[in-house]
Amino acid sequence: MRKAFGDFVKGIGIVGYGAYIPKRRIKVEEIARVWGKDVKRITEGLGIKEKAVAAFDEDSATMAVESARRAVQNSGVDAKRIGAVFVGSESKPYAVKPTAAAVADAIGASPELTAADFEFACKSGTTAMQCCLGMVASGMIEYGLAIGTDTAQGSPNDPLEFSTGGGGASVIVGNQGVIADFEEFYSYTTDTPDFWRRPSAEFPQAAGRFTGEPAYFRHVINAAKGLFAKTGLEPKDFDHVVFHQPNAKFPLKAAKILGFEEEKLKQGLVTPFIGNTYSACSFIGLASILDVAREGERILVVSYGSGAGADALSFKATKEAERKRPKETIFNMIKEKEYVDYATYVKHRRKLKDV
Amino acid sequence: MVSPSSSLIWREIPERYGMVGSVCQTCGASYFPQRKVCPKCRRKGKLALQKMPENGRIYAFTEVHSAPRGFENESPYFLAIIELSNGVRVLAQIVDSEKEKVKAGATVEMRFRKIFEAGKEGILAYGYKFKVV
Numbered sequence: 001m002r003k004a005f006g007d008f009v010k011g012i013g014i015v016g017y018g019a020y021i022p023k024r025r026i027k028v029e030e031i032a033r034v035w036g037k038d039v040k041r042i043t044e045g046l047g048i049k050e051k052a053v054a055a056f057d058e059d060s061a062t063m064a065v066e067s068a069r070r071a072v073q074n075s076g077v078d079a080k081r082i083g084a085v086f087v088g089s090e091s092k093p094y095a096v097k098p099t100a101a102a103v104a105d106a107i108g109a110s111p112e113l114t115a116a117d118f119e120f121a122c123k124s125g126t127t128a129m130q131c132c133l134g135m136v137a138s139g140m141i142e143y144g145l146a147i148g149t150d151t152a153q154g155s156p157n158d159p160l161e162f163s164t165g166g167g168g169a170s171v172i173v174g175n176q177g178v179i180a181d182f183e184e185f186y187s188y189t190t191d192t193p194d195f196w197r198r199p200s201a202e203f204p205q206a207a208g209r210f211t212g213e214p215a216y217f218r219h220v221i222n223a224a225k226g227l228f229a230k231t232g233l234e235p236k237d238f239d240h241v242v243f244h245q246p247n248a249k250f251p252l253k254a255a256k257i258l259g260f261e262e263e264k265l266k267q268g269l270v271t272p273f274i275g276n277t278y279s280a281c282s283f284i285g286l287a288s289i290l291d292v293a294r295e296g297e298r299i300l301v302v303s304y305g306s307g308a309g310a311d312a313l314s315f316k317a318t319k320e321a322e323r324k325r326p327k328e329t330i331f332n333m334i335k336e337k338e339y340v341d342y343a344t345y346v347k348h349r350r351k352l353k354d355v
Numbered sequence: 356m357v358s359p360s361s362s363l364i365w366r367e368i369p370e371r372y373g374m375v376g377s378v379c380q381t382c383g384a385s386y387f388p389q390r391k392v393c394p395k396c397r398r399k400g401k402l403a404l405q406k407m408p409e410n411g412r413i414y415a416f417t418e419v420h421s422a423p424r425g426f427e428n429e430s431p432y433f434l435a436i437i438e439l440s441n442g443v444r445v446l447a448q449i450v451d452s453e454k455e456k457v458k459a460g461a462t463v464e465m466r467f468r469k470i471f472e473a474g475k476e477g478i479l480a481y482g483y484k485f486k487v488v
């Protein structure tokens with residue numbers, strides 16, 4: 001029997017986090033120039049100025065490892081005490097062979113752990129986090145590592161190409177040295193074909209206008225409202241909110257529908273600067289909020305994965321959040337950049353045939 | 356480049372992922388890559404595994420313009436001898452660093468990157484590279 005709100009999860013939460021944003025950026029303006037598109041219309045439509053581009057030798061696995069190494073360092077957790085590693089991604093370097101095993105080895109974890117890769121479009125990272133929270137709450141493991149990582153795909157000249165970036169972020173869940181207490185979750189899932197990629201296809205396909213109302217908004221709004229109903233909390237009880245951000249417009253609209261002031265969205269809204277980083281999106285947004293969160297501040301995270309589902313999670317920052325600040329913030333990482341032109345971007349992302 | 360076998364790639368994982376080298380428990384000398392015998396102590400040496408520090412300085416470097424097969428598309432790139440903070444020297448690629456910052460004495464930190472792909476369908480080898488910080 002499920003216990004009451006906040007009861008079964010007492011003392012459990014995020015003990016540390018880390019993120020990785022590749023250094024290279026391409027401006028949406030540059031992509032629009034190549035394809036002869038109206039720059040103003042595209043940048044205003046998406047609310048995205050530029051996107052982060054993974055280099056030739058980077059993929060979702062290297063970014064997962066970099067973010068996980070930082071999470072271990074920032075949390076102060078001994079990697080040998082991590083009992084589960086779950087990696088959420090839709091751009092795995094192998095179709096079959098777990099990224100999670102490489103991450104576990106690279107952070108110096110013990111082989112005595114369980115690991116797997118999760119896929120649920122852009123929400124697999126938060127789902128990985130839910131699994132870690134459950135395993136820690138039940139006493140199955142001491143610490144769990146959940147990761148959201150993607151080199152977001154978009155075929156040339158497709159609307160997706162203007163918005164999809166790359167990045168990764170990791171969260172370590174445990175019950176000692178908690179920086180953000182986990183309070184509650186609510187998930188909402190239906191079979192909705194708004195975005196997909198068949199195994200042999202190189203790039204995903206989106207069902208155009210269908211991606212908005214019946215997909216993103218229906219699931220995100222229902223998940224948030226479900227969490228409110230489950231907990232009795234309201235938008236005014238939250239100090240920060242982060243939604244999945246395929247562009248900068250959708251989260252703003254979701255905030256408006258739910259009744260959040262735009263100000264509460266600001267710290268976690270990273271898409272305008274790095275693009276839609278798919279599974280890493282809401283994780284990097286959450287990390288940015290944790291960079292500044294003060295004791296007692298409440299955070300709402302609502303991820304979204306096409307196909308479709310949304311996970312809403314509520315956290316409350318502790319004193320430890322102020323004590324265990326990482327040396328590099330998300331907005332510092334956003335500032336460190338090197339612009340590339342379209343040709344260089346195409347080379348790094350291997351969009352040329354035979355590269 | 357002839358792709359190394361998956362067993363060779365697998366054997367090198369502790370060194371490439373975590374920079375795990377050797378330390379001689381008799382004389383205290385550290386080695387990377389790993390060694391089976393301490394060249395100083397010979398039979399008296401007793402080697403154990405030791406994780407190398409992940410930061411150091413550039414000792415010497417070169418810019419590679421004509422890369423070996425398999426790395427052609429990455430050139431030009433910097434290859435450097437890094438002196439780790441414990442004095443051990445390793446050869447590694449420099450990434451994400453502006454040209455003018457790559458010089459002898461520059462402080463570097465380890466980064467986890469893809470090293471090579473064994474063809475389109477083969478195994479991927481990952482490991483350490485360094486970035487000027």
Ligand SMILES: [Zn+2]
Binds near residue numbers: 379384394397400
């Ligand atoms: Zn010796």
